[in-house]
Amino acid sequence: MTELSWTRKDLLGIADLSAAEIQLLLDTAESFREVSLRPIKKVPTLRGRTVVNLFFEPSTRTRSSFEIAEKRLSADSLNFSSATSGLVKGESLVDTALNLQAMSPDLIVIRHGHPGVPHMLAKRVAAGVINAGDGAHEHPTQALLDAFTIRQHKGGFEGLKVSIVGDIEHSRVVRSNVLLLHKLGAEVTVAGPRTMMPVGVEALGARAVYSLREALEGADVVMMLRVQLERQSQAAFPSAREYFELFGLTQARLKAAKRDVILMHPGPMNRGIEIASDVADGRYSVILEQVANGVAVRMAVLYLLSGVHREAE
Amino acid sequence: MSPEVHLKRTILESKQISRIIRRMAVEILEREGSGKDLMLVGIRTRGVPLAEALAAEILKIEEVEVPVGVLDITLYRDDLSTIAPQPVVKETHFPTTLSDRCLVLCDDVLYTGRTIRAAMDAVIDFGRPRVIRLAVLIDRGHRELPIHADIVGKTLQTQANEVVDVHFTETDGESKVLLLEKSGG
Numbered sequence: 294m295t296e297l298s299w300t301r302k303d304l305l306g307i308a309d310l311s312a313a314e315i316q317l318l319l320d321t322a323e324s325f326r327e328v329s330l331r332p333i334k335k336v337p338t339l340r341g342r343t344v345v346n347l348f349f350e351p352s353t354r355t356r357s358s359f360e361i362a363e364k365r366l367s368a369d370s371l372n373f374s375s376a377t378s379g380l381v382k383g384e385s386l387v388d389t390a391l392n393l394q395a396m397s398p399d400l401i402v403i404r405h406g407h408p409g410v411p412h413m414l415a416k417r418v419a420a421g422v423i424n425a426g427d428g429a430h431e432h433p434t435q436a437l438l439d440a441f442t443i444r445q446h447k448g449g450f451e452g453l454k455v456s457i458v459g460d461i462e463h464s465r466v467v468r469s470n471v472l473l474l475h476k477l478g479a480e481v482t483v484a485g486p487r488t489m490m491p492v493g494v495e496a497l498g499a500r501a502v503y504s505l506r507e508a509l510e511g512a513d514v515v516m517m518l519r520v521q522l523e524r525q526s527q528a529a530f531p532s533a534r535e536y537f538e539l540f541g542l543t544q545a546r547l548k549a550a551k552r553d554v555i556l557m558h559p560g561p562m563n564r565g566i567e568i569a570s571d572v573a574d575g576r577y578s579v580i581l582e583q584v585a586n587g588v589a590v591r592m593a594v595l596y597l598l599s600g601v602h603r604e605a606e
Numbered sequence: 607m608s609p610e611v612h613l614k615r616t617i618l619e620s621k622q623i624s625r626i627i628r629r630m631a632v633e634i635l636e637r638e639g640s641g642k643d644l645m646l647v648g649i650r651t652r653g654v655p656l657a658e659a660l661a662a663e664i665l666k667i668e669e670v671e672v673p674v675g676v677l678d679i680t681l682y683r684d685d686l687s688t689i690a691p692q693p694v695v696k697e698t699h700f701p702t703t704l705s706d707r708c709l710v711l712c713d714d715v716l717y718t719g720r721t722i723r724a725a726m727d728a729v730i731d732f733g734r735p736r737v738i739r740l741a742v743l744i745d746r747g748h749r750e751l752p753i754h755a756d757i758v759g760k761t762l763q764t765q766a767n768e769v770v771d772v773h774f775t776e777t778d779g780e781s782k783v784l785l786l787e788k789s790g791g
Binding site: 298299300317320321323324325327328331332333335336337338341366593596597599600601 | 678680681682686687689691692694695696697698699727728731732733
């Protein structure tokens with residue numbers, strides 16, 4: 294048995310991690326899953342530690358998932374959201390960081406609309422920094438919880454055919470997922486309209502196709518992405534109805550995938566745009582398992598990082 | 607610099623360990639009756655093979671199948687802030703509910719008592735056993751908490767610079783108990 298230990302102060306992206314580190318995170322999450330099934334869903338592990346949740350973008354799912362994970366580990370958590378923070382009063386990000394540092398938190402969970410903000414913060418504070426999404430760059434805990442869910446159903450990643458469908462260009466989930474799955478040996482295909490496909494996506498380690506049918510053919514895992522209506526200044530497709538016609542997942546279309554395919558979605562779903570309602574609630578769907586697993590994965594991240602950061606300074 | 611560890615002597619061989627475990631199983635039954643509401647809980651790592659061996663002996667003696675649980679105490683340790691990096695967390699598993707059970711915690715070595723303190727805190731988060739007892743293969747002294755074992759395989763006088771190293775067939779390929787000595791460092 295290899296007992297690798299975690300040595301990073303921060304979790305900024307999947308790009309930095311080795312396959313062994315990813316496996317350690319997933320194995321640790323496996324142990325934490327059980328805590329959420331207990332009658333008393335709390336362990337004293339992070340008692341007396343302070344975690345700041347700094348969300349500069351709206352988020353319900355990720356923020357509450359982190360919050361629950363923090364509470365189940367007995368950490369004290371503090372929430373800042375963009376509406377209430379000093380940033381709207383003209384404070385610079387660096388000043389916000391220094392002010393936070395002065396309150397000596399142990400960990401900072403940050404979501405920001407601009408890529409690289411968590412990295413900048415990590416350099417300036419002694420606390421461990423967890424990237425909860427930075428622009429269209431990375432969203433490492435989402436990729437980890439997706440991988441965790443895939444591993445539960447498929448046992449491993451080697452040779453697994455994973456197809457990610459939708460708005461590839463604007464999605465940080467895609468980037469982190471492709472990087473992670475590629476490192477663990479899966480064959481990743483990304484599919485979407487040409488207007489939503491970034492140039493050079495193959496460099497991340499994925500095959501790009503432009504038809505849903507091609508993406509679904511023989512897939513073990515299908516991950517549908519949300520059409521991010523709010524992130525597009527100009528519409529990349531004529532109408533939601535036309536998008537559904539071409540890239541919406543229906544029962545009939547899903548038949549092209551393997552018989553034991555699992556269907557994933559990072560949420561929140563647009564029923565009837567990227568996914569038909571009966572598919573989302575159907576037998577192949579593991580969408581709600583992803584949400585439950587998110588808590589376990591975030592507990593694992595908080596636990597592993599909290600053992601390191603005091604050594605950092 | 608990690609201190610050198612060398613073998614001082616072998617305390618127990620495989621046969622002696624089997625004999626001791628048989629006696630411990632009898633003692634558990636004598637104390638707690640027919641074994642009907644018993645549950646053995648092994649503390650990871652080497653409390654688990656001990657709990658399983660005790661359950662096997664109880665099955666032979668009394669023909670009662672005693673459920674065996676597995677407890678990982680990492681999340682309840684009192685030294686998480688002083689050790690880095692974090693130890694690997696493994697799963698905890700109880701085969702049945704704990705309420706009204708006579709729960710016997712099993713561990714290979716009883717030393718400071720801190721592991722047992724953590725184990726009791728963990729158990730209580732899962733339910734309310736009728737009683738909690740403690741069975742250990744080796745009691746080596748040097749307690750730092752007011753904790754004692756109810757069933758002891760062997761009591762050993764040790765020095766603080768010594769290490770009691772228990773091996774089980776299941777985890778280490780062979781059953782034996784060694785006394786090691788730390789020097790240098």
